[in-house]
Amino acid sequence: MPSHDVLVIGAGLAGQRAALAAAEDGASVGILSKVHPVRSHSNAAQGGINAALNPEDSWESHAYDTVKGSDYLGDQDAIEIMCKEAPNEILTLEHLGVTFHRNEEGRLGTRAFGGASAARTYYVADITGQAILHVLYEQLMRHDEVYRYEEFFTTTLVLDDDGHVAGCVARQMRDGTMELFAAKTVILAAGGNGQIYNPTTNALICTGDGIAMAYRIGGPLMDMEMIQYHPTTLAGNGLLITEGARGEGAHLYNAQGERFMENYAPNKLELASRDVVSRAEQTEINEGRGFPDGTVALDITKVPRKRIHEALREIVNVGRDFAGVDITREPIHIKPGNHYTMGGVKTDKDGRTEIPGLYAAGEVACVSVHGGNRLGANSLLDTLVFGRRSGKHAAHHARNHQMPEPPHSHVDDEEAKLRELIGRERNGRRVSEIRTELGRTMDEHVAVFRDEGGLLEAAQTVQRLKEEAKSVAIDDKGNVFNQDLFGAIELGFMLDNAECAIVGALERKESRGAQFRTDYPERNDDEWLKHIDLTLDGDRPNVSYSEVTITQWEPEERKY
Amino acid sequence: MPDYTLKIRRFDPESGRPAYWQEFGVDLPEERSVLDAILRAKDEQDGSLSIRCSCQAAICGSCGVRINGMSRLACNTKLSEAAEDGRNGAIVVEPMGNMPVIKDLIVDMDAVHWKKVQRVVPWLLPEGDPPAREYIVDPESMIDVTQSMACIHCGACVSACLSLEVDPEFIGPAALAKAYRFVGDPRDAHTEDRLLDLAEDPHGIYDCTHCFACVEVCPKDVAPMDQIMRLRRRATADYGIKDQNNGYGHEKAFTDLIEKYGTLSEAQLLPKSYGDGSLIRAQVKPAALKELGAKFPTVIRGLTSGKVSPKTALLHHKLQDQDQIRRIYEEVESKEDRLELNLYIVGESGGEEEGATSEGGQEE
Ligand SMILES: Cc1cc2nc3c(=O)[nH]c(=O)nc-3n(C[C@H](O)[C@H](O)[C@H](O)COP(=O)(O)OP(=O)(O)OC[C@H]3O[C@@H](n4cnc5c(N)ncnc54)[C@H](O)[C@@H]3O)c2cc1C
Numbered sequence: 001m002p003s004h005d006v007l008v009i010g011a012g013l014a015g016q017r018a019a020l021a022a023a024e025d026g027a028s029v030g031i032l033s034k035v036h037p038v039r040s041h042s043n044a045a046q047g048g049i050n051a052a053l054n055p056e057d058s059w060e061s062h063a064y065d066t067v068k069g070s071d072y073l074g075d076q077d078a079i080e081i082m083c084k085e086a087p088n089e090i091l092t093l094e095h096l097g098v099t100f101h102r103n104e105e106g107r108l109g110t111r112a113f114g115g116a117s118a119a120r121t122y123y124v125a126d127i128t129g130q131a132i133l134h135v136l137y138e139q140l141m142r143h144d145e146v147y148r149y150e151e152f153f154t155t156t157l158v159l160d161d162d163g164h165v166a167g168c169v170a171r172q173m174r175d176g177t178m179e180l181f182a183a184k185t186v187i188l189a190a191g192g193n194g195q196i197y198n199p200t201t202n203a204l205i206c207t208g209d210g211i212a213m214a215y216r217i218g219g220p221l222m223d224m225e226m227i228q229y230h231p232t233t234l235a236g237n238g239l240l241i242t243e244g245a246r247g248e249g250a251h252l253y254n255a256q257g258e259r260f261m262e263n264y265a266p267n268k269l270e271l272a273s274r275d276v277v278s279r280a281e282q283t284e285i286n287e288g289r290g291f292p293d294g295t296v297a298l299d300i301t302k303v304p305r306k307r308i309h310e311a312l313r314e315i316v317n318v319g320r321d322f323a324g325v326d327i328t329r330e331p332i333h334i335k336p337g338n339h340y341t342m343g344g345v346k347t348d349k350d351g352r353t354e355i356p357g358l359y360a361a362g363e364v365a366c367v368s369v370h371g372g373n374r375l376g377a378n379s380l381l382d383t384l385v386f387g388r389r390s391g392k393h394a395a396h397h398a399r400n401h402q403m404p405e406p407p408h409s410h411v412d413d414e415e416a417k418l419r420e421l422i423g424r425e426r427n428g429r430r431v432s433e434i435r436t437e438l439g440r441t442m443d444e445h446v447a448v449f450r451d452e453g454g455l456l457e458a459a460q461t462v463q464r465l466k467e468e469a470k471s472v473a474i475d476d477k478g479n480v481f482n483q484d485l486f487g488a489i490e491l492g493f494m495l496d497n498a499e500c501a502i503v504g505a506l507e508r509k510e511s512r513g514a515q516f517r518t519d520y521p522e523r524n525d526d527e528w529l530k531h532i533d534l535t536l537d538g539d540r541p542n543v544s545y546s547e548v549t550i551t552q553w554e555p556e557e558r559k560y
Numbered sequence: 561m562p563d564y565t566l567k568i569r570r571f572d573p574e575s576g577r578p579a580y581w582q583e584f585g586v587d588l589p590e591e592r593s594v595l596d597a598i599l600r601a602k603d604e605q606d607g608s609l610s611i612r613c614s615c616q617a618a619i620c621g622s623c624g625v626r627i628n629g630m631s632r633l634a635c636n637t638k639l640s641e642a643a644e645d646g647r648n649g650a651i652v653v654e655p656m657g658n659m660p661v662i663k664d665l666i667v668d669m670d671a672v673h674w675k676k677v678q679r680v681v682p683w684l685l686p687e688g689d690p691p692a693r694e695y696i697v698d699p700e701s702m703i704d705v706t707q708s709m710a711c712i713h714c715g716a717c718v719s720a721c722l723s724l725e726v727d728p729e730f731i732g733p734a735a736l737a738k739a740y741r742f743v744g745d746p747r748d749a750h751t752e753d754r755l756l757d758l759a760e761d762p763h764g765i766y767d768c769t770h771c772f773a774c775v776e777v778c779p780k781d782v783a784p785m786d787q788i789m790r791l792r793r794r795a796t797a798d799y800g801i802k803d804q805n806n807g808y809g810h811e812k813a814f815t816d817l818i819e820k821y822g823t824l825s826e827a828q829l830l831p832k833s834y835g836d837g838s839l840i841r842a843q844v845k846p847a848a849l850k851e852l853g854a855k856f857p858t859v860i861r862g863l864t865s866g867k868v869s870p871k872t873a874l875l876h877h878k879l880q881d882q883d884q885i886r887r888i889y890e891e892v893e894s895k896e897d898r899l900e901l902n903l904y905i906v907g908e909s910g911g912e913e914e915g916a917t918s919e920g921g922q923e924e
């Protein structure tokens with residue numbers, strides 16, 4: 001049985017950063033991922049990463065922007081930590097080899113991003129996430145004391161009799177063997193749940209596995225209703241046009257050629273917070289000022305060609321390959337689309353969850369530094385800062401803890417479940433049908449604008465889909481790369497995520513950040529300046545509340 | 561909606577059956593991708609059809625396959641294009657080459673690609689402790705190595721590389737491009753060791769035959785061959801590293817001869833490559849002698865068949881408008897430094913022509 005002081009589940013930025021930090025602290029580390037680490041979804045982050053590193057900038061300014069961006073739902077102690085530690089994190093990455101953009105003096109150069117009062121986004125062309133992910137992976141290749149389990153799919157977390165985490169069960173995808181991992185601590189870094197929406201900017205692997213696994217063993221989830229719609233995604237397939245485009249000077253127009261952001265955010269215009277820009281676009285579209293395909297136009301042609309090639313190359317390719325548009329010459333049609341999971345597994349500022357020994361970091365977690373709305377380029381920062389903190393604290397925790405010896409029955413149980421699934425005769429729906437219906441339902445009712453009627457309808461649909469999922473059958477009966485089987489397991493995880501998002505959205509009877517209730521259009525600090533916690537109770541989420549930590553910024557009206 | 565036929569090479573290692581072909585019909589709009597079609601077939605017809613994929617946006621590098629014989633990403637290949645090149649109306653999809661097949665379209669990248677990446681010591685090795693703040697480096701140098709950083713490790717070049725087919729030990733295009741990422745990085749303190757290592761390895765930078773296949777197939781315009789050529793230039797020009805196969809001498813002889821004659825003088829190429837023009841000097845080098853010896857039968861055959869006469873071979877004629885060629889040389893040589901345009905650097909005017917063609921990278 002493989003056993004480690006620290007077992008990291010997920011090898012995106014959060015997971016890899018956590019693994020390196022734990023290893024530096026002397027822990028024996030294993031890192032598991034259902035895809036090869038460099039295929040993790042962190043590689044899709046184009047725009048960059050925030051840090052107040054310039055002498056003229058300050059962490060307080062970064063923190064204030066983040067608090068305001070979160071619509072005051074972010075925990076200010078955690079936000080302070082993130083913003084204070086950001087400069088060091090960037091420098092560490094630079095020293096490890098990330099090829100950050102330089103200014104003329106050869107120092108780190110920045111670009112502007114939405115919701116920020118200074119240009120503090122550091123970047124590598126428009127492959128920032130990929131560049132950082134690959135450099136961290138270089139370090140994993142270098143440090144063979146970090147044991148990599150690549151293409152291992154985790155199916156469940158394992159607790160010991162005292163309710164302390166004891167490891168996990170995972171299936172080696174290549175040959176189908178089921179393995180029990182013993183671990184003194186487990187760090188969940190399994191990413192977000194964008195795939196519960198269709199369309200989404202998220203990759204096919206973003207199925208909320210980590211969120212569901214923590215939930216299933218009793219870990220509370222927090223603010224699951226806070227789901228970000230990104231203002232610039234392609235209509236058909238949900239592909240993202242980075243906020244860097246607006247940062248570099250691109251404008252938004254409606255079908256009548258009006259630069260409509262002037263009416264919604266007269267100061268920050270296109271660079272207001274994402275929730276604000278997405279709502280503005282959706283309002284234009286709903287009120288008939290969009291294009292017939294339900295979009296508005298993003299015009300990048302204002303940005304000089306040389307600059308586009310140097311800094312926005314990837315979206316030139318995206319425009320060309322996926323929309324047939326040369327963005328250097330003509331505007332491209334875009335709309336708001338599902339993008340980011342602000343909610344997740346509830347943690348403290350060291351990544352600790354409420355289950356002893358279990359940590360979470362990155363998009364899977366809700367610390368919460370993003371509150372109701374994440375600022376662009378704050379997510380990579382979140383993965384790195386809280387990845388490192390989790391790694392370090394987990395390593396410490398492991399030092400005072402015995403290696404657990406989880407009984408083999410855990411694997412037997414999982415194996416039996418999967419065997420039953422593989423052997424099932426087909427008499428119900430296919431996984432793909434349920435998945436598509438789920439995605440459409442969420443995009444229709446749990447999107448930029450929400451109301452009770454729509455949410456109740458979505459809740460009903462998800463209940464039905466959960467029933468239907470119990471009898472799905474699969475075609476692949478083999479052991480080698482049985483992707484059909486993984487698809488069915490992921491479907492279960494996704495349905496849990498969707499259910500929690502809807503319950504949270506129904507519960508929060510106000511409009512804050514990404515949650516806009518047309519039936520409760522105002523923010524209501526008196527009643528709702530609080531987190532919504534969900535804990536599994538039977539087979540339904542039980543609702544409770546927790547305080548938002550406020551240190552120095554009292555809630556005020558949000559204007560951009 | 562057009563109806564497309566996919567002809568997919570299937571392999572199930574557990575069945576005991578050899579690989580076989582299976583056709584799937586899929587209705588999808590023409591602008592959708594081959595990956596969309598494969599996933600549609602998987603979702604609706606046979607869930608056991610296997611392909612790695614995730615981002616659907618040419619970012620994660622999972623979905624490398626061969627489509628109508630060409631190594632590429634399934635997710636950025638449009639159905640309409642693929643159908644045009646298809647055979648008998650079907651879009652032919654096979655697993656990538658040069659790597660063992662695990663199942664259907666899934667190949668073992670660890671056994672080949674990642675092993676080779678590991679071979680080039682793929683991490684930054686700076687000297688001493690890091691500075692208090694960032695390393696201060698030339699901004700262009702960062703943009704320069706970003707072209708190699710753009711590699712998504714999809715394996716398309718590995719699949720297409722002709723040298724790898726002949727010599728499986730060849731380090732290969734993607735790993736060598738990765739090596740350039742460190743050699744070109746001014747923060748790395750082991751440039752010379754790295755170059756020496758890659759030059760002395762018989763499967764290293766001189767094992768590439770310049771066939772362009774990797775440049776052609778790379779979906780991210782990394783142009784691995786260009787990175788290999790840069791490694792060679794740095795090795796020889798900056799560090800005087802001796803090239804086992806004499807590639808740099810060959811390249812220099814090649815360009816010198818074109819400068820002089822406008823066309824290639826085959827008879828002078830070999831002596832010049834080794835001896836910088838002097839037949840005597842060339843001949844004292846054992847490698848040159850060996851190669852001359854090896855070429856001898858070819859030379860004789862040429863002479864006896866009348867294709868080459870001793871006179872034309874030795875007194876190579878000049879092109880009529882040789883002046884123009886001279887001018888190109890003067891233009892290039894008058895530039896300060898080695899001007900290395902790349903994917904992320906286009907000329908000041910921002911026109912497509914510069915930059916775009918110089919490294920053979922960018923399309924349209
Ligand atoms: C298109 C796009 C652009 C973005 N741009 C930016 C940006 O410019 N700036 C910014 O700050 N943020 C950006 N973001 C957000 C940011 O990229 C993500 O939030 C962040 O990368 C998440 O990192 P992570 O490490 O938490 O998870 P991921 O990178 O998603 O990694 C999850 C890992 O978990 C593993 N995993 C999941 N389930 C299992 C399982 N069951 N078993 C084993 N392993 C499992 C996966 O294999 C993977 O390795 C962007 C997001 C998208 C979608």
Ligand code: SF4
Binds near residue numbers: 720732774775785
């Ligand atoms: S140019 Fe060289 S590296 Fe590229 S495919 Fe041809 S032989 Fe391989």
Ligand code: SF4
Binds near residue numbers: 712714716717734780
């Ligand atoms: S160099 Fe290009 S083709 Fe080769 S692995 Fe990298 S991205 Fe793929």
Ligand code: FES
Binds near residue numbers: 615620
């Ligand atoms: S699916 Fe990611 S590159 Fe094709």
